[in-house]
Amino acid sequence: MPPDRFFINSSSAYRMACAAIxxxxxxxxxxxxxxxxxxxxxxxxxxxxxxxxxxxxxxxxxxxxxxxxxxxxxxxxxxxxxxxxxxxxxxxxxxxxxxxxxxxxxxxxxxxxxxxxxxxxxxxxxxxxxxxxxxxxxxxxxxxxxxxxxxxxxxxxxxxxxxxxxxxxxxxxxxxxxxxxxxxxxNGKVYDLKWTDQEALDRWKRDVPPEVKGAPEIRRTKHYIIFTNSSSGELFAKKMEECYDTIQKIYPFPETPPRRLMPVFLFRTSDQYNLYYSKIAGVSVEAASKSKGHAWRDYYATSYDAPNDPVHIHEATHQIFMNRLWLSGGGSWFQEGVAEFVTTKHNDRNDASRMVKKHQSPPLPEFVKIQSLLYSPSDAKREGDTGAARYKEAALLIEFFHEAPALKAKFPQFLAAIGKLLPNDADAIDAAFKTLYNTSIAEMDAAYLKYCESRN
Ligand SMILES: [Zn+2]
The missing domain is CATH 3.40.1000.10 (Mog1/PsbP, alpha/beta/alpha sandwich)
Incomplete structure (x- = not known):
């Protein structure tokens, strides 16, 4: 599973040095x-x-x-x-x-x-x-x-x-x-929203290591520009638009103001993908090889696997929340929750529900503070405590806001409010719950337990 960006890493070189005359x-x-x-x-x-x-x-x-x-x-x-x-x-x-x-x-x-x-x-x-x-x-x-x-x-x-x-x-x-x-x-020049061919080639040249040979094929769809050296570009482009439609159905959002197409890098082999990831993120090739795809900055990068691999829609959700809806806040629970909710079905979240019922999942005020569900230290009391298990718990939490009778009418407002908060700010999340549902985060935790107890 990839690292996701919730917030831009700021460079220490950046200083707002405004002391002057x-x-x-x-x-x-x-x-x-x-x-x-x-x-x-x-x-x-x-x-x-x-x-x-x-x-x-x-x-x-x-x-x-x-x-x-x-x-x-x-x-x-x-x-x-x-x-x-x-x-x-x-x-x-x-x-x-x-x-x-x-x-x-x-x-x-x-x-x-x-x-x-x-x-x-x-x-x-x-x-x-x-x-x-x-x-x-x-x-x-x-x-x-x-x-x-x-x-x-x-x-x-x-x-x-x-x-x-x-x-x-x-x-x-x-x-x-x-x-x-x-x-x-x-009053100056405006961007070509579909990217010029030259811009696309420059981007490939800038970010893709020279070991990945050959010029890419550039494919544009309604929402994406796909840079690929794989022969599966056409099928993959179709798949990305299907992912977009599914995400838009689950999280109904209007088409955003005119924006540049979202870049997607599709590599022919996983080795090439690992080289790309290693170069752009400055991580070892070995660390890069632990993921199949990742959404970061403005792009999604992956290598061709089965078009129905859930990694594509998971990462496409991150990319849309970050680069189209600008809802990149809330924290790992929210970002991984919305991505994993799209990827999983009701029954895939049953184990997570059992964890909540057995009080083996952290209560909400603590769960929302976890900076990375993937890398959080595991709890010795929990069996099978892996990033994947925590992702399912996050997905279950999104299911709760999406489906609980008392909450579901305000699901769009929930997304808009939480996604704009600074990450892991439990006080701000508590305030948002009070505004939206007249319920504190502690009361919400009790309602969540009840929801899991009555969930089939
Ligand atoms: Zn993710």
Whole structure:
């Protein structure tokens, strides 16, 4: 089974070094600032007593500070190469920026995350986020508000962040959100959503080790671009679209805003797949050979086996949740749960149900905190405690939210709410259960036990 990415691994090289010289400026609402190298124009909100940073650093192009509606406001404009940080789309960039922010301010709590449609960049959408945090200020730890919007400008991702201390009131928050959603306009080249042949070949050349000989065949379907040196490309392409349809049926989602086709690498042999995985993830070929396929970053890679191998739909689910629905949070229980629920049938989850009934499965408040179900230390009391067994328990938990009479009507809201949470945040999951079902996580655990007891 593959390692899955829930969050982008951020590079330690990334620093938002924004300490610099500031000059005083008056910013009236409606002042436009152009960043020609990114083809972007920002129309600023009104800021009192504003200062502007004048000497940009590598990532941080400009900073404005001042006050608005009783809060101290800081706006930063960051830009960074997509490829340097393995970012593919605006939502990846948002996850990356927030991940970095969480390292600085571990108390960051997400209030809202959404994808907004508009002329934000080389794809016509952006990631928007609203959170609260505790910032380390010269005066000590201060409660603050945080909003950010991330877009793509061909080779670069950009982020506009707004910090407010104390957290902006409702009126000021609305002004800031309006600035981020309406005040950022891109006027440059847009991506070819189907990829050009040259882009496809460049991608193959960049990521596939030279030992894998020959140019790939490029196959495009409605949702995927498939790079393959296997003669089974046509059948496999059909299979991937079938997987997509099945996943969309189980987790009903509308077609997402226009996006680039999702890349899939299909290798002729498992040896070639292992070489690819070893190169791109920097793991040994032996470690790579333990998996049959993996979804990571924007792609799914595998070698040709039986088209009905469950690995394809399991990984396709990860890829869709991560790159199409932007629901990459919640934690291992949620990500593996949704992937394994699609892969398994009701009876495949019977053993997991027995584990819950015998109290041999961790109670929910603990289960949701496990960082990796695959690699978690095994519990000596449990027999046959393997990653596979834990995956089934995660699938059973998704079954519970999908099928329990009191919960099933809100299944889409459950997916949307949990998938946007930071991973393994039991308090946030508890709060989400209370909002959605008026039930705490401890009460949900009791309901889950009851569900398993009455389950056939
Ligand atoms: Zn998985």
């Amino acid at each position: 500031f000059i005083a400026t008056a910013i009236r609402g409606g002042d436009a600032v152009e960043f020609k190298e990114y083809n972007l124009t920002l129309t600023l909100p009104p800021i009192e007593n504003a200062t502007t940073q004048i000497n940009p650093t590598e990532d941080c192009r400009q900073v404005w500070e001042g006050s608005m509606g009783g809060s101290r406001i800081k706006i930063t404009f960051l830009a960074f190469p997509m490829s340097k940080f393995h970012l593919i789309n605006p939502d990846d960039a948002l996850t990356f920026v927030v991940d970095n922010q969480v390292k600085l301010d571990p108390a960051l709590k997400l209030l809202k995350r959404e994808t907004v449609i508009g002329p934000y960049g080389s794809v016509a959408h952006a990631g928007f986020l609203h959170a609260t945090m505790k910032r380390n200020a010269p005066s000590g730890i201060v409660d603050s508000g945080y909003m950010a919007l991330c877009g793509a400008a061909i080779n670069d991702a950009y982020a506009v962040e707004v910090f407010s201390t104390p957290p902006a009131d409702a009126g000021t928050s609305a002004t800031i959100a309006n600035f981020l959603k309406k005040g950022i306009v891109y």
